[in-house]
Amino acid sequence: MASSNFIDYVKFCSRSGAGGAGSAHFRREKHVPKGGPDGGNGGRGGHIILRGNAQLWTLLHLKYQKHVIAGDGKPGEGGKRTGAQGEDIILEVPLGTVAKDFESGKKLFEITEHDEERILTEGGRGGLGNENFKTATNQAPRFAQPGEAGKEEWIVLELKLLADVGLVGFPNAGKSTLLSVLSAAKPEIADYPFTTLTPNLGVVRYRDYKSFVMADIPGIIEGAAEGKGLGIRFLRHIERNSILLFLIPADAKDIRKEYHILLGELKKYNPELLDKQRVLAISKSDLLDEELIQEMKKELPTDLSTVFISSVTQTGLTELKDLLWKILNNPSDLV
Known part of the structure; x- marks a missing residue:
């Protein structure tokens, strides 16, 4: 996952199409000089729609799309013909994408399934033709309804990675x-802080061809919930x-x-994160001998499972995968 290609936040103007006007038309044929109203309805304006795509992992393709504009509906016609609908615009997004209103910050919805479609900005309704307004006392209405205007709003899309295990x-x-x-993931690795500037996903192979997904989240520092370091991004x-x-x-x-x-830091950001299952792994344990490990165990938190591991010598990794699975x-079963 190249760092320059991972985009998890985009902001754009979403404008749906206006509805077409209804038609104020009257039936006129050779032998029907005074036919009744037959104006058709206008077509609805185009929607802006989000569709989930499990093959996407970034919002990069939307980064430079600052205005998304759907088509307007066509006006109705005589003969009770309804106008064509405006063209919908479908934006494909990764699973885990959250749509928010930029002005209020209100969460609109979240896309979590492949091919799931949700209307982001609804198109305007088409106006009713004069055929709809005919009554017993007004059999020849000469008016029709105009189409509803489309909506224009600033939208923020945020991506939350979908993974079974998150590294904290x-x-x-x-x-x-x-x-x-x-896993087969190839994140940038170096012996200095903040090597990881973007999240990385890796598929961890387990026994009998099973697997689960692990996410490497950029390092947290004290004060991250207030925006320090890489902040809450x-x-x-x-x-x-x-x-x-x-x-x-x-x-x-x-x-x-x-x-x-x-x-x-997790509690300050979102207290609900503390409801998640937690495991503690002590890395670089190849620096320890067995006696020191036993001494350290006495000082460790007792409210979660703990595993001593070493990525260099691959010690404890099988035990870790067994526990996570x-x-x-x-x-x-978590203690």
Whole structure:
């Protein structure tokens, strides 16, 4: 997943089509000089529609599309003929895309399934032709209804990655290295903070051809919920993960403290994140001997499962995958 191609936020003006006007037409034929009203209805204006596409993983194709404009409906015609509908505009988006109103910030809806279609901006209704207004006392109405105007609104689309497991940790905790070892993903890896500037997805192969999806979220720092560091820009990706895998290196000064700082940032961003299943993995455990591991276990949080791993020596990775798979399929088993 190239960093320059990953776009998870776009803003654009969405304008639906206006409805066509109804027709104020009267039937006129050779032997029917005074036929009644037969004006048809106008066609509705085009909608702006979002459609889910499981093959997409970025909003890059919408980045430079600042105005999305649907077609206007055509006016009605004589002979009770309804005008053609305005052309709908269908925007394909990745699963996990959230549509919001830019002015109010209100969430409109979320696309979560392949081929799911939701109307983003509804087209104007077509006007009724004069045939609809005929009554016993007014059998020759000479008016018809105008079409309804289209809507224009500024829309924000935000992408929340859909993954089974989300990696949570401070910069340089070894998240990218772990993802590269467990999957075929090739995130950028280096020995300095904030190597990962965009989320990375990887498919983790499990036993008997099973698999699950893991997401490497850019590192959190203390104060991220208030916008420090990379801020809350990537915290929303964690909302769509079933399990939060906290990754803290074995050489951290205080593992318990770092865990609670991470937990606190998630709570400040969205308290509901604390309802998710959590696992703690101590990375870089190849630096430890067995005696030190046993001593460290006494100081670790007791309210979640803990695994000591090393991406370099691949120690504990099978145990980690077994634990994650068990929780994904039997969440009530988490201690």
